[in-house]
Amino acid sequence: MIDVLPPSWELLDADTDGAAPALLAVRHADNGSQVFVRAGRRSACIATFADETVRGGTLRHRRGRAFVVVEDAKGGQRVVRAVRDDRGWWRSDGDLPLPGGAVLDLDIDAGILLAVASTNAGAVDVFRFDAYGANRTEVYRGGGWIFNGSLSPDGTNAALLRVADGKLDTELVVCAVGSPEAPLELIAHAAPAAMGVPCWSPDGGTLLICTNVDREFARIVSVDVQTGIWKELWAAEHDMDVRLANDTPLLWHNVEGQSRITRPDLDGAAYRLPEQGVVRTPRRPVIDREGRLYCTFSSPRSPAAVWRLSTDAPPELLTPERHAEELGKPWRSTVVAPDLVRVPALVWPGKPHGGAAVVILHGGPEEQWRWDHYPLISALRRLGVTVVTPDLRGSVGFGKRYYGLDDGVRHVDAQLDLDAVHGSLARLGLDPANAALVGYSFGGYQALLGLTSGGSAWSAAVVVSGVSDPLSYLAATSPHRRPHRELTYGSLAHDREFLQRVSPACNAAAVRVPLLLVHGELDPIVPVGQANRMAELVRAAGGDVQLKIMRGEGHQFRRASSQAALISWVTEFLQTSGGGAR
Structure with missing residues (x-):
């Protein structure tokens, strides 16, 4: 290792x-x-x-x-x-x-906002505790899946985000602590729309929140908690989020995967970053008397570190170490699929540059490749491999229409994107015959689809924490989560024949390239049985497959030692299998 x-x-x-x-x-x-x-x-x-x-x-x-x-x-x-x-x-x-609980919000003064699985199957109840776990008070008992929320500064009210019926569809409800059966829904909408973490004003009378209600990209709106009246404050042709530092609004812009943070109260002045990269969005950002922002920043060549940013002075590193790699910046590329969908991608050149390529697919699918530090990508680049990270249809960061292109059974259309990415490798100066495919979570499922859907152009593949059989996966998913998973894969009731036809496990004999499966032993999202079964079926069909189980890990590998092991397994597999890293 x-x-x-x-x-x-x-x-x-x-x-x-x-x-x-x-x-x-x-x-x-x-x-x-x-x-x-x-x-x-x-x-x-x-x-x-x-x-x-x-x-x-x-x-x-x-x-x-x-x-x-x-x-x-x-x-x-x-x-x-x-x-x-x-x-x-x-x-x-x-x-x-x-x-059985998950912390939605934590403040020493306001208390702990905790979501707990309800005795009513498929629902979540919400409670407020004081900071030491005493004085438990019920906040919400309205049913549904509460996945985020925040307490008002005085701890008397809670703004909660509830999963609605559509993909990335969110409802905003406000509850008075101690009145769990009288939630007030705000920003009602007919078409599906996403919302971000609600931010309370210091007096508790107003919420600021990002939402793409009636828009392609997320904008910032304010909501009067008493009247429910909401209005637009800021909007752009890219997604943005908002946080309040005391009573100062800060806007987090996502511009083609890069962060930009602005101060509306200073005529939109932007904080100066160390370089192009990503600033993590904290729940409660902190600015000092001089207006300097304390934050976590990372970039393609530097792991995350703590910085102090100013609008009119250079950034200051506050942690005692910062590792910077001598690797070039990624650059943007666009691939056009056969149905004319434009697929954005980042290209991370190897050093020294060779013709080998590895294409990596993110999970979600509602995620996005950012200008961030990815240890596996850096390790491959140091081996001379150029890494391509496409945001296949269904990814966020490119508007509501784009992330809705793969809903349900249409998720197989992303294979058009993947084929187009492979077809573009020669144009990028890479060798299509020496190109491997790596996928995480839902990206792992898409990678398996690519191997089993009628012939693979890839030289090898790695699947990490991926679904191999959507039928058994959906059947084993808890009833309250299954409808939301079906928005991604298709319906058990209506699309069973389709799911069986496209299932990688049902087509395991089509795998004709070396395959590495890596899975967490304790994965609560995608059970490890998905990897075990796929390995058995590929092996029974005479395929070349390796299975690595990460002991003591779940869906995402938490320990740095586990992440290092994953990188070792992947790079060694690609080097010895003739795929991508030769």
Whole structure:
């Protein structure tokens, strides 16, 4: 195994009330994730997690309180607390297990907003606790799947996002804490529309939220909580999101996969970034008295680190290390599918440049390739491989129409995009005969479709956490989630014949190139049986298949050591199988 993962940092929260800013940040490295409180020149590690993912945190440094949310491989969460004693030393203050629950929002003052699976099958109830898990108060009992939300600054109201009937279709409801059966729906809409995290004004009377209601791209609107009246504030020909830092709105722009952050109160002045890249969107951003923004930034050549950004001064690195790779920037390309759909892609040139290519498909499918740091892509580029990352139809970031092109049984149309990508490799100076295919999650399913749908032009393939048989996958999905999965794959009731016809598992004998399947042992999203069964069927048909089970991991591999193992497995497989990395 090779060590290919440099350390990275992520900002959880910042407290700028004192003489020097205090940071709550997590360092990810091979030995796990360590959470630090950094204030001035002092730094204290308050917790270390080897087998859990850090999901968020909040800090009140002057009061000596820090809370961190962590999640295990099966999705179980807990809140870990730390306090600072009179000598200035940080120590553990116990933890709060949350069996069956997921933290929607966490604030030391407002409390914990927790979604819990209801006794009513297919529904979620929401509760508010104080920061130590006491004084449980019911917030919502309206049925449906609540997947996000936020507490008002005084903790008396909650704005919740509920999954609706269409793809990426979201409903916004507001509830008074203690009145669970009287939710108020806001921004009612007939056509499916997505919404982002609702942001409360300091007085609790207004919500700011991003939504693509009646628009191709997400815009920012304000909603009066009492009257329900909403109006547009800002819009552009790209997706944007909004956050409030105290009472200052900050706009997060997604411009062709790159971040741009602007201040509407300063005539749209933009924060200066270290280079082209991505600024993570925090739940509660922090700006200091000088208007400087504390954030997590990453780029194609640099893992995530914590920065302080200004609109009129160079950015400042706040974490003690930053690893920068001597790799060139990716560049944009567009491929035209046979049905004239224009498919955007990023091309990541290898160093030294060779003719080998690897095409990588993201999951979702409602995701997007960003100008971010991807360790597998960097490892392949260092081997001289050029990586192509297309956003097949169904991806977000390119408008509502584009992400709706693969709904239901139409998801197979993305194979037109994939064939067009392979057909464009020669134009990019790459060797189509030395091109491998890699797919994550839903992208893994699309990769298997590409291998089994009538002959494959790829030299090898890798599937990570992918579905191999949509029929058995949908049948095993819980009833309240199944309708939403069917929006992606097709209906068990109406499309069974189609699903069986296209199922990679039912066509495993068509796999004629070396195949590597990698899956998490504890995957709660796509059960590991999907990989086991596909491996058995390909092997029985005489195919060349390898199966790697990542022990102790779920759908996404949390440990840095697991991510390093994945990269080793993939690069070694491609080098020895004659696919892509020769």
